[in-house]
Amino acid sequence: MEKESLGIHSEYACHDVYGALNMPVYHTLAYEFKDAKSMSDAFCGRTDVPDYSRITNPTVINFERIVRSLTGSRDVIAFNSGMAAISNAVMALAQSGQKIVTSRHLFGNTFLLFTDVLRRFGVGTEFCDLTDITALKESIDADTCCIFLEIMTNPQMEVADIRAIADVAHAANIPVIADTTMIPFTHFNAASLGIDVEVLSSTKYFAGGGTSLGGLVIDYGTIEGFDNRMRREMLMNLGAYMNPHAAYMQTLGIETIHARYGTQQRNATAVAEALSSIPGITVNYPGLATNRYHDICVRQFNGNFGAMITFELPSEESCFKFIDSLKMIHRATNLFDNRSLAIHPASTIFGTLSQKQRDEMDISPTLIRLSIGLEHTSDIINDLYQAIKAAI
Numbered sequence: 381m382e383k384e385s386l387g388i389h390s391e392y393a394c395h396d397v398y399g400a401l402n403m404p405v406y407h408t409l410a411y412e413f414k415d416a417k418s419m420s421d422a423f424c425g426r427t428d429v430p431d432y433s434r435i436t437n438p439t440v441i442n443f444e445r446i447v448r449s450l451t452g453s454r455d456v457i458a459f460n461s462g463m464a465a466i467s468n469a470v471m472a473l474a475q476s477g478q479k480i481v482t483s484r485h486l487f488g489n490t491f492l493l494f495t496d497v498l499r500r501f502g503v504g505t506e507f508c509d510l511t512d513i514t515a516l517k518e519s520i521d522a523d524t525c526c527i528f529l530e531i532m533t534n535p536q537m538e539v540a541d542i543r544a545i546a547d548v549a550h551a552a553n554i555p556v557i558a559d560t561t562m563i564p565f566t567h568f569n570a571a572s573l574g575i576d577v578e579v580l581s582s583t584k585y586f587a588g589g590g591t592s593l594g595g596l597v598i599d600y601g602t603i604e605g606f607d608n609r610m611r612r613e614m615l616m617n618l619g620a621y622m623n624p625h626a627a628y629m630q631t632l633g634i635e636t637i638h639a640r641y642g643t644q645q646r647n648a649t650a651v652a653e654a655l656s657s658i659p660g661i662t663v664n665y666p667g668l669a670t671n672r673y674h675d676i677c678v679r680q681f682n683g684n685f686g687a688m689i690t691f692e693l694p695s696e697e698s699c700f701k702f703i704d705s706l707k708m709i710h711r712a713t714n715l716f717d718n719r720s721l722a723i724h725p726a727s728t729i730f731g732t733l734s735q736k737q738r739d740e741m742d743i744s745p746t747l748i749r750l751s752i753g754l755e756h757t758s759d760i761i762n763d764l765y766q767a768i769k770a771a772i
């Protein structure tokens with residue numbers, strides 16, 4: 381089956397007593413066993429029946445299986461947020477004395493995880509420009525535990541050449557961990573780009589409209605021992621497994637991803653074109669043929685560009701005025717919600733960082749970030765027009 385069909389028809393392994401067509405939400409933590417031997421087998425990993433919902437739950441396993449079949453990966457583990465997926469995956473790979481090589485163009489909490497939390501455990505971070513392969517080569521050494529990249533950075537929307545990065549990494553026997561939140565994994569082939577492990581916030585595209593937090597670690601089976609360490613060590617001891625209700629919501633999200641994403645990307649392209657025609661407004665959206673990352677997105681992501689747009693207004697004051705003037709578009713964070721959303725990243729998501737940190741991360745004080753939703757295109761454009769008019 382094609383992915384559109386597979387996302388809907390991947391059956392769950394074990395039907396419930398009523399033959400429910402949707403996978404039921406198994407809101408239970410414990411599972412009963414018929415005897416001591418089968419209980420021991422389950423707890424010691426000799427069978428894979430659920431024993432405790434911190435580690436396995438039928439509704440979550442069903443969600444993981446669907447993602448596995450859609451990605452052709454070896455294993456998928458669902459976490460209770462994107463940050464949980466990222467922190468668990470990186471902690472499974474890193475050890476004290478090693479370093480992560482990455483870009484400064486990072487999601488804010490990933491940046492703080494690396495620079496504040498992991499540093500206290502003796503794991504360093506070396507920042508380099510991942511669009512510069514020579515700089516990357518100079519940054520890696522024998523102590524590099526992984527290269528971590530975002531396939532499209534948020535909010536700078538920089539797109540590096542992933543295949544070229546992976547070739548350098550693999551030649552040095554270093555795995556590539558990629559945050560693929562910005563383009564749904566159903567729409568491009570991460571393994572063919574050389575990504576060893578995908579981490580993502582399923583909160584965004586897959587929650588299907590801002591319903592639930594979630595994160596995924598998608599393991600392509602190329603790192604020795606990673607899968608075992610993730611399941612046996614991280615999942616059990618850090619306790620960040622996805623809850624069954626979120627897995628249910630996100631399974632429904634997968635069923636509609638093609639319809640939603642298709643509309644959101646079409647809307648985003650139309651909005652980016654409309655905004656570009658306003659004098660004095662610079663729009664950043666890789667779907668525009670004039671964007672510097674357009675061609676690489678065509679090549680790497682099968683012509684998918686996501687549904688996030690940024691643009692610059694003349695001043696921070698006009699940014700606030702713009703946000704305050706919106707009538708339909710919501711003043712909210714989150715990405716790829718069903719509703720269109722607007723945010724001023726410098727004063728919110730990155731608001732608690734220092735000015736120096738924001739400058740280093742290229743978080744412009746005059747940047748507006750839009751997540752384009754499923755509304756009629758003309759309603760989105762009209763709201764943006766009137767708010768920009770009020771702001772400048």
Ligand SMILES: *Cc1c(COP(=O)(O)O)cnc(C)c1O
Binds near residue numbers: 561580593595
């Ligand atoms: C939102 C986001 C995250 C964090 O995900 P949560 O589900 O909010 O924990 C990580 N990376 C990127 C690129 C994101 O947009």
